[in-house]
Amino acid sequence: MTWVEDEAFRADQPFGPQTLxxxxxxxxxxxxxGDQALPLRPIASSFGEHAELVSADTLNPLLAAGRQAWTDVRARLIELTQAAAAPKGATLIPIDNAVLPFQVADYVDFYSSKYHAENAGRIFRPHDEPLLPNWTHLPVGYHGRAGTVVVSGTPVVRPHGQRKGPAFGPSQRLDIEAEVGFVCGGPVTSRVSTSSAADHVFGVVLVNDWSARDIQGWEYQPLGPFLGKSFATSVSAWVTPLDAFSAARVHTPPRNHPVQEYLVEDQxxxxxxxxxxxxxxxIVSRPRFADMFYSFAQQLAHMTVNGATVRPGDLFASGTVSGPDRDQLGCFLEIxxxxxxxxxxxxxxxxTFLEDHDTVRITATAPGPDGSVVGLAEVAGTVLPAS
Structure with a gap:
């Protein structure tokens, strides 16, 4: 019996005690x-040596503290929220005022759904092979704009840019991309192996990689996405710890050839x-993340294999999550x-594409331990007219 009085704080609900x-x-x-928030600063003394971490005004100090601290704090949270009596100073408050919970350091976006890559290739390059020769050998990605990552609920203004013609003006083909993001932490390092990737990933969020397809289509060759993507990227207001997904781990789909040694996974x-x-x-689609060709561990290994560092606050996203069927596609370009x-x-x-004042909400769940359900907080946004 828990002291937390909230009907949504049950194991069969996405934000029950298995998620936190x-x-x-x-x-x-x-x-x-459940549908409330438990502030940690008033109960910081319950966390012993980690009291200062949970008293901060952003998650970045906790991100920097590393895997053992993450494990300790989560274990203590499970104890405190499952107890019959509330810890001294505990109060529950509304979740409505949640802000971006960490300062984004660097942002990288991948392109790791084979279904999406093939579909986009057929749409953008109808007379060429849909997959470029490198795609099945490495996780393709690009370095995005950390300064335009915004929290769920932030309105998105229709961007201006160049499109084919050339012509200039507000995008006429504004789109979304349903993605999964990984929030990094632990010590600053490079050349992260797939076996140690979990020591550098604190948790998981949903991502909407807003995309202006007409701007993207005109600019992306030869160097890839730029203004068609950099105007806004929305993320969940709540970061689900990686530890919550212990029952949701699966193998990536089989491939036709071996990968380079640094991309091989031992789990x-x-x-x-x-x-x-x-x-x-x-509801226009229900994509399955299990269909993704590369895992987050392979993406992080590739992102750092050249000596580039990963640091607390880095965010990397999976790329559009798409499946084989029309009701499993992750963007309106495909649908x-x-x-x-x-x-x-x-x-x-x-x-076909987004109109002004349209609203898109992306949600997700995963299987949890003992038949429970683990939730990822929604990422939502409404399109405002071009300024």
Whole structure:
């Protein structure tokens, strides 16, 4: 019997005692318990030597503390939230005022769904092979814009840019990409092995990599995404600890040839997550993260193999999560097949790409221990007209 009075704080609910994601509310670190938040600063004395970490106003000190501290703090949180009596000073507050919970250091975005890569290749380069020769040999990615990572709920202004013509103006083909993000921590280091990747990944968030397809299509060759992506990237307000996904680990899909030694895994780090994309109240897709060709451990190993460092606050995203069927695709470029096919929403409205004032919400769950459900906090955003 727990002292936490919240109907959503049950093992069969996404934010029950098996999940306990971290966020920042009202200027202090909190943990989500059901549909409420438990601030940690008032109960910091319950965490012993880690009291200072949980008293901070951002997650960055905790990120820097490393794997053992993460394990200790989570174990203590499980004890405290499962106890019959509340710890001295504990209060539950609304989750509405959650802000971006960590200062983003560097941001990298990958491109690791084979289904998405093949579909995008067929749409953007219809007369060429959909996959470039390197794709099955390494996790393709690019270095994004850390300064435009925003918390869920932040409105997204339709971006301006160049498109084919050339012409200039507001994007006419604004899109989303449903992705999974990994928040890094631990000591600053490089050349991270797949076997030690978990020591440098604190937790998991959902990501919406907003994409202006007309700007992207004109600019992306030969150097890849730039202004078509850099205007906004939305992330969840709550970071679900990597430790919460112990029951969701799976092998990545089989491949036709071996990978380089630094990408070989000695344990499975694919994750069995089920995403859901809601467009103005209509569920338009349910992508499966287990279909991703590369795991986060392989992505982190590749990201640092050249000597580049990983540091606390770094964020890297999986790339669009797509599956083999139309109701498993992770962006509107794919669902509409480049704007060819209409997508029907509730009330009969039809879309190909986003219109002003449209709202997109991405949610996800994973299997938890003993039949429980682990949740990832939603990432949501509404499109505002071009300024």
């Amino acid at each position: 994601p971290y966020g920042v509310v009202d200027g202090q670190i909190a943990v989500r318990v 499975p780090w694919g994750l069995d997550l089920l995403l859901q994309i809601d467009w103005n109240g209509t 509409s097949w480049g704007g060819r096919d209409k997508i029907t929403l509730a009330g009969g409205e039809q879309r």
